[in-house]
Amino acid sequence: MKVTRWQRKPLAEVRAELVRRLRERKQRDEAAKLADEIKKRLDEVKDLRRVAAEFSPKLGNLPVEQMVRRTGFFAAGEDLPEFGDYASGFSSAASELEEIGQIGSKIYLSDGYAIPRLIAKREPKTPSFEEVKDRVIRKLQEQKAMERARQLAERLIAQSPTVEALRKAAAAHQLEVKTQEGFKRGSFLPELERSEQLEGMAFALDASRVAPRPVRIGKNFVVFGVAKRSDPDRAKLESERAAIRERLLSTKRDQFYRSYLETLREKMIADGRIRIHQDVIEAIFSTMTGSAPARAKR
Numbered sequence: 216m217k218v219t220r221w222q223r224k225p226l227a228e229v230r231a232e233l234v235r236r237l238r239e240r241k242q243r244d245e246a247a248k249l250a251d252e253i254k255k256r257l258d259e260v261k262d263l264r265r266v267a268a269e270f271s272p273k274l275g276n277l278p279v280e281q282m283v284r285r286t287g288f289f290a291a292g293e294d295l296p297e298f299g300d301y302a303s304g305f306s307s308a309a310s311e312l313e314e315i316g317q318i319g320s321k322i323y324l325s326d327g328y329a330i331p332r333l334i335a336k337r338e339p340k341t342p343s344f345e346e347v348k349d350r351v352i353r354k355l356q357e358q359k360a361m362e363r364a365r366q367l368a369e370r371l372i373a374q375s376p377t378v379e380a381l382r383k384a385a386a387a388h389q390l391e392v393k394t395q396e397g398f399k400r401g402s403f404l405p406e407l408e409r410s411e412q413l414e415g416m417a418f419a420l421d422a423s424r425v426a427p428r429p430v431r432i433g434k435n436f437v438v439f440g441v442a443k444r445s446d447p448d449r450a451k452l453e454s455e456r457a458a459i460r461e462r463l464l465s466t467k468r469d470q471f472y473r474s475y476l477e478t479l480r481e482k483m484i485a486d487g488r489i490r491i492h493q494d495v496i497e498a499i500f501s502t503m504t505g506s507a508p509a510r511a512k513r
Contacts, residue, residue, distance in 0.1 A: 249273060250321040250328035257318050263332060288337060296353075301325055309333070361434065368429035368436040375425050378440040394442065404439075407432045417441060 249270070256266045267282040274282065289295060291310035295302040301324045308322045309331035319331040367388070375381035385392045395404055400414060413430045417439065420426060425440035 246327050247321070250330065254318065254321055254330050257330065257332070261316065261318070285334070288335075290339075298324055298329070305329060305331070357434075361436075364436045365429065365431075368438050371438050372425060372427065372429065375438075375440075377423050378425060378442045379423070381425050381438065381440055404437070407435065407437065410437075413437060413439065 253266060253270055256269065257263070260266060263283045264279055267279045271277055271279065271282065284297065286295060286297070289306050289310075291307050292303050293306045295306055298305045301322075305322050305324065309319060312319050312331060312333040315333055315335065317333050319333075321328040321330050371381065371384050371388070371390075374384040382392050393405070398404075398417065400418070402409070402414075404413070410430055410432050413432065416426050416430065420441040422441055422444045426438070429436040429438050431437075
């Protein structure tokens with residue numbers, strides 16, 4: 216891991232990333248809008264399979280069996296493997312349903328949205344061993360795997376006072392070492408969530424040193440070191456202070472002006488003084504992303 220000061224990148228370097236984020240945002244917005252349409256239709260007809268069949272063409276002709284899933288009984292906050300990382304959020308939200316047949320609001324998952332419907336409920340009770348056996352076994356397996364990972368992480372640190380030693384120790388255990396260039400405050404490591412603990416430890420380490428303890432992020436234990444540090448150029452920073460101040464002021468002015476224009480725009484649309492040609496907007500967007508525009512006009 217190399218820790219460097221933040222630098223503004225030219226548009227050419229970040230264009231692909233911007234296009235990717237625009238595409239993802241558009242997909243999320245479209246998924247949320249479709250989920251709202253499905254929820255509205257469910258409130259009208261109360262028939263999951265019928266609504267699933269109606270909306271299947273908009274979802275790539277998914278079979279109804281893949282769109283309508285039935286869970287077993289679960290408690291609020293319980294992890295449901297079929298829902299991945301967002302399982303506890305789903306079970307918590309779904310547990311707020313009270314009446315049989317009640318349909319809940321859309322719930323965000325890693326691969327889209329889910330709309331829960333309560334089909335049965337039972338009062339809390341002490342379950343039999345057979346009812347919880349699979350869940351208990353799975354939980355114990357996860358706990359043992361986590362403990363083995365923690366112990367291995369601690370052994371690697373004990374064997375690795377330096378980054379170079381860490382590379383050798385990892386190779387001996389057939390583990391892959393990944394390098395993150397330009398790590399800065401507020402960033403995160405690929406494939407992992409952002410960790411304030413990791414960030415704080417990284418900026419407290421000297422170059423070539425390994426962190427004194429592993430950092431747990433989700434279900435992973437991270438062992439890391441700082442290969443190189445690039446401290447900010449104080450003299451250059453001082454010389455740029457006036458320019459930085461002017462950029463900040465300009466940004467605030469732009470934000471205020473954009474807010475004013477947006478308010479004015481909404482008012483003029485409401486008054487019928489502006490017409491938005493969505494087909495033109497979609498055509499422009501498609502040239503950036505390579506996607507086909509959806510024709511619409513209002």
